[in-house]
Amino acid sequence: MKRRSLLLGAAGAALLAACGSDTSDAATPGTVTLGFSAWPGWFPWQVAQEKGLFAKNNVTVELKYFDSYTDSLNALATGNLTCNSQTLNDTLSSVSGGSKQTIVLVNDNSTGNDQIIAGPGITSVAGLKGKKVAAEQGTVDHYLLLLALEKAGLTEKDVTFTPLLTDAAAAAFVAGQVDAVGVFAPFTTTALGRSGSTAIATSKDFPGAIPDTLSFQSQFVQDHPDQVQAVVQTWFDTLAWIAANKTEAVSIMAKKGGVSDADYLTYDAGTTIFTKEQNLEAFAAGADAKHLDFQANKIAEFLVSTKLVDAKPPLDGLFEPKFVKAVP
Structure with a gap:
């Protein structure tokens, strides 16, 4: 679940585990700490950092790369990250455990990876x-x-x-x-x-079954909407930069992933990066696989049936599309 790194797992309100990545320091005032790990749909964040695209949107972002994806989930659930790149499955697990999280962006859907x-x-x-x-x-x-x-x-x-x-x-x-x-x-x-x-x-x-998203601490979304907006804007600016500079972008992302440029290119078809229009469709309520609320209900049933959670996690307020809507 994308999502994805040397370790992957569903995290509730588990205690933060120390494993390879420094997540113990709280964010400095005015800084967004953004976690991500080894999944093709999340490596664009590395491009955003290296090309100064966060700064162009007047937001200070500290990227935290996790060798252990599970640790990134725990870090967000315990307040040691502002936001994290994680699957819808894992967000629901954390919410079921009591973590207050809000999804503001769909990075991609897994389409073969x-x-x-x-x-x-x-x-x-x-x-x-x-x-x-x-x-x-x-x-x-x-x-x-x-x-x-x-x-x-x-x-x-x-x-x-x-x-x-x-x-x-x-x-x-x-x-x-x-x-x-x-x-x-x-x-x-x-x-x-x-x-x-x-x-x-x-x-x-299984189209739409595995959405990869950006989940924020809900309180931060309420208190600092301008910073959340700047992060979301940076994502779409980064996608535009990658489209215009694909060779350099692939090199940056492949290096972060520890694979060759050629191997990285083989992952392209297996990860469908979402446009603004696809994001808006995903956030809209619906009765098929294209919509987050539909998938969330299916995934919640899976989590309960496999006894990974005790009860279906609450979905009220989980999805916030206003930041994608505000992107030009």
């Missing part, structure tokens, strides 16, 4: 019956696995589910310790390194 990858001899999801499948419990790739199994007429009870952190799951698959794995880019590249492996289901098969 989340994958269920199977080993030699398994060519379909139906072929997973009786097999050992690894994924990080409660994450978007666990969610994708359940969606794929349901489509194939199976349930999680038809496989031996092995909960592992995403990097460990990919490593276990490559080592032949499990028959299939649910992972996100760039760990898809790792998993597909196993001879004879193939992606038997991807997020492309």
Whole structure:
């Protein structure tokens, strides 16, 4: 769940874990601390920083990159970030745990970069019956696995589910310790390194199921709307800069992701970056996969059914489209 880094997980009101990234310092006055981790839809923030686009919008932003995505979720939930790049799934988990958060921007939808990858001899999801499948419990790739199994007429009870952190799951698959794995880019590249492996289901098969968003502390949104607006404006300015300077932008993002420029380009189709118009459609109420409220209700059912949360998280006030609407 995008979202995504060397570790991925659903966070409620868990205590902040110290793991590789310094999140202990509170933001200095007037500074927005923005967390992100290894997912193609979030690397544009690195471009924004390196090209001075936050400053052009008169907002001071301290980017905090997390090797552990889970730590970024915990940091926002415990007030150690102003905002964080995270999946809708994980925001709902945090809200269920009591964290007050507001989603102000949809960065992207996963359209292929989340994958269920199977080993030699398994060519379909139906072929997973009786097999050992690894994924990080409660994450978007666990969610994708359940969606794929349901489509194939199976349930999680038809496989031996092995909960592992995403990097460990990919490593276990490559080592032949499990028959299939649910992972996100760039760990898809790792998993597909196993001879004879193939992606038997991807997020492309389930349009709109995995939205990646920017979630703020709700109180900050109320107290500092101008700064929130400047961050949202910077996002769209950054997308325009990337479109005009793709080669340089790819180099910046690939370097941050620890992959080659060529490998980074292979992720393009699997992450659909949202335009302003797609954002507005997502924020609007609706009864299909294009709309955040529809997806939030489906994801909430998943979280409750898998006992990751005790009760459906409240959705009132979770989505705030006014900042996207104000972008020229």
